[in-house]
Amino acid sequence: MRKLKHHLGRFLRNEDGLVMAEFLIMVPLLIWGLVAMFIYWDVFRTINMTQKAAYSIADLLSRQKNTIPLAYANGLQNIMNFLTPGGHPVKMRITSFECVSSTGPNQVCNATTGSYKLLFSYSPGSKIAALSQANIQDWKSTKIPTLNNGESVFVVETSVEFKAQLKTAIAGMMVGVKNNTFGEFIVTRPRHRRLCLEGTTTCN
Numbered sequence: 001m002r003k004l005k006h007h008l009g010r011f012l013r014n015e016d017g018l019v020m021a022e023f024l025i026m027v028p029l030l031i032w033g034l035v036a037m038f039i040y041w042d043v044f045r046t047i048n049m050t051q052k053a054a055y056s057i058a059d060l061l062s063r064q065k066n067t068i069p070l071a072y073a074n075g076l077q078n079i080m081n082f083l084t085p086g087g088h089p090v091k092m093r094i095t096s097f098e099c100v101s102s103t104g105p106n107q108v109c110n111a112t113t114g115s116y117k118l119l120f121s122y123s124p125g126s127k128i129a130a131l132s133q134a135n136i137q138d139w140k141s142t143k144i145p146t147l148n149n150g151e152s153v154f155v156v157e158t159s160v161e162f163k164a165q166l167k168t169a170i171a172g173m174m175v176g177v178k179n180n181t182f183g184e185f186i187v188t189r190p191r192h193r194r195l196c197l198e199g200t201t202t203c204n
Contacts, residue, residue, distance in 0.1 A: 043162060046088050047182050050160045053083035053090070054184040058156045061094065062188050067196040067203065077124035084160070091127040091159045096120050096195040097136055098152035107149035111141035114149070120197040128159065144187060152194035156186040 057076055061068070077092060084090050101107045101114030108114055118133040139155075147153065163179045196203035 042086075046084075046086060046160060046162050049084045049086065050090055050158055050182065051184050053080050054092075054156050054158045054186050056083060057092070057094075058154075058186045058188040061154060061156070061195055062191050064190070064195060065192050067198050069198045073122055073197060074124045077127075080158070088160050088162055091123065093121065093123040093128040093130070093157045094154060094195075094197075095122075095131050095136065095157070096152065096154035096197070097133075098194055099147035099149055101149040108146050109140055109144075109149075109151075110146045114140070114147075116140065116144075117202070119152070119154075119194060119202045120200045122197055128157070143185060151189075153187055153189050154195045156184070156188065158184045 057080060060076070060079075073094065076094075080090050080092055096119040097116045098119060099109035099114055100117045101109050109116060116133065116136050116139070118131070118136060121131040121136075123130060144153065144155075160182050161179070162182055194203065
């Protein structure tokens with residue numbers, strides 16, 4: 001019995017192979033950490049680039065004095081693609097409208113009074129369906145600040161379909177990131193009267 005206890009005690013005190021055991025325990029955590037950092041970084045990079053690109057497009061449009069040509073509107077998609085490299089395609093839609101209000105003490109468009117007159121809604125390459133005048137009325141109570149009668153704004157919407165660079169199964173199982181769609185909704189006031197598109201008659 002003493003001999004058995006002696007051998008057992010020596011076995012418990014033996015530290016041979018301890019480093020290898022710790023290494024085998026930590027390897028999965030190290031792999032998970034590397035994969036997670038790569039995927040999370042790609043997600044936030046995609047969102048950040050798309051947001052900056054959308055604001056850049058909105059700033060370009062806000063400076064236009066005259067009706068923008070159709071070729072100019074289509075060329076904005078090329079600018080968007082240039083500003084958002086990385087393999088995640090970005091769709092874009094531009095919607096311009098103005099407030100029409102003849103009721104209320106201040107003649108404004110908000111959640112309860114006034115309505116929006118659609119000037120145009122256009123997506124370069126027709127990648128996103130254009131909006132109708134009825135579609136944009138819901139924005140009064142949710143997304144657009146109060147506008148005065150005759151005041152105009154335009155909205156730049158973007159949609160990017162994020163796909164993990166690693167296989168979806170691996171990404172979802174290991175770090176909980178799956179394919180998703182991220183979007184931006186940028187409301188901008190033109191520096192001049194309003195933003196109009198060539199070929200439309202609503203600005204006449």
